[in-house]
Amino acid sequence: MRALVSKGVKWMRWSAITVSFGYISFNFIAEPILCSGSSMEPTLSDKDIILTERYSSVFIKSYNRNVQRGDVVVARCPANPNTLICKRVAAIAGDSVRHGFLSQQVIPRGHVWLTGDNTNYSTDSRDWGPIPIGLIVGKAVLKIWPFEDFQILDNKPKNSSKT
Template sequence: MMIIKMNFLYWTTKVIRMNFHTTRNYRQLTKSLNATKKLFVYNDKQNIIGTFDKLKNAIRTFTVVVATTWCITRYFAEPILLQGPSMEPTILHNDIIIAEKYTAAFHRNDYKRGDIVVVRSPMNPHQFICKRIAAMPGDIISERFHFSNYRQTVQKGHVWLMGDNKTNSTDSREFGALPMGLIIGRVIYRIWPLNRIENLKNQFVESNKKDF
């Protein structure tokens, strides 16, 4: 019986020790798992934060580019594709020009005779046309058009526009003088085609004569 008791005590002690070690190992394992879980959660948070920062930077860059482009094309200069024969031979069909918009936005009274301008069509507000300023406010227009002669004075705040190709141009001879407010830009360069890149700034020589 004594031996049995000793064996029982031995195995009881061993089981208790095993349970103790198992409990300690379990706690260590739990701590390791929690630490690993925290590490994964931290990495996930860092990845989410990094992705969010990249997205925020991309949106900021896109906004700056769009705003800058809008300001440049609205107030400074814009490339425009011109179509039609009305400005031949100066500007041909499908030429691409640069129109400066600073004058239209801030110094509208700085236009001169001979300037080539892009204006909003008085017959279709969704369409733009390109013509040359032939007369300024106060100038007297005397023109023969459609087998009839007419004579009129350009009123204040208006300009008289004509195409260089007078035989194939719809201009002020049909719709009259246009308000300067319809001018959106002044043509300064042709940039396409490459073999005809040219400065198109006004080379008109002013004179005291105001009768056209």
Template sequence: MWGRKARQWRVMAKEALNRTVIVAKFLSFLHITNTYICFPTLVYGPSMLPTLNMRGDVLLSERVSHRLGKVGLGDVVLVRSPENPRKTLTKRIIGVEGDRVIFMVNPGSCDVSATLVVPKGHVWVQGDNIYASKDSRHFGPVPYGLIQGKAFFRVWPPDAFGLLEQ
């Protein structure tokens, strides 16, 4: 009788170990995918109107392009805020290194424009809604190293499901 119970415990322990290994592999796969390849993000607020909804969109962003230097004009990117490293901003790239950017200083309140050449290793980012966006007009060109990903696909809301337009 004890031999039979011992065998049952061994079978159960082996099965538990196998399931634990499967769960660990799955969690490792999720971690690697989220850290190095692709990740979901919730984006909300008025700065990217009308491209993105004010109440929130769920976007898929990939982490490969910016590491290979493959982001450019018109791309929607996730950028670590130069002013608050705990915040991530979603903006559109308006200028890359060497581009001359003409931008409105305080749009809506005065018609003053400024011109700047984007320095090497930086990008100029702005929200699509320039009247409600804190972007490069406020904190200057963003170092390439602060780009966290390039948004490419909208998952939510369902009526806007699909690739993001440039």
């Protein structure tokens, strides 16, 4: 009977360690995200899986210094915070962006301007305006699926398939 209890305790201990490691890894270090839609084509396509780095957004108070133009980020959608969006940082605080034909807007402190690489099929800052940095949940660092397209995501967009 003792051996059975000992095995049960050992199993529970390893289960707790595994669950704890998974929780810490996905909430504070990195998280796989399934992309949907065509707004980031050709960089990312529908059903691609990316790995997002969350360390700097969780532990570094001055994360806005680490967000750079060209970074691909995952953020909460301003229109629906329960939805995650994947976009590219087009402008950071202090930058000026042209919004429409005539108006220009300066990005306020603590905000970024996000756009999709495939602008014809992207709902982004052109619709919502500047996005608070607090909505960013992580930086996309790797495209991990489909495996044949495995790559490190850099801060330069590929040529878009805009029409």
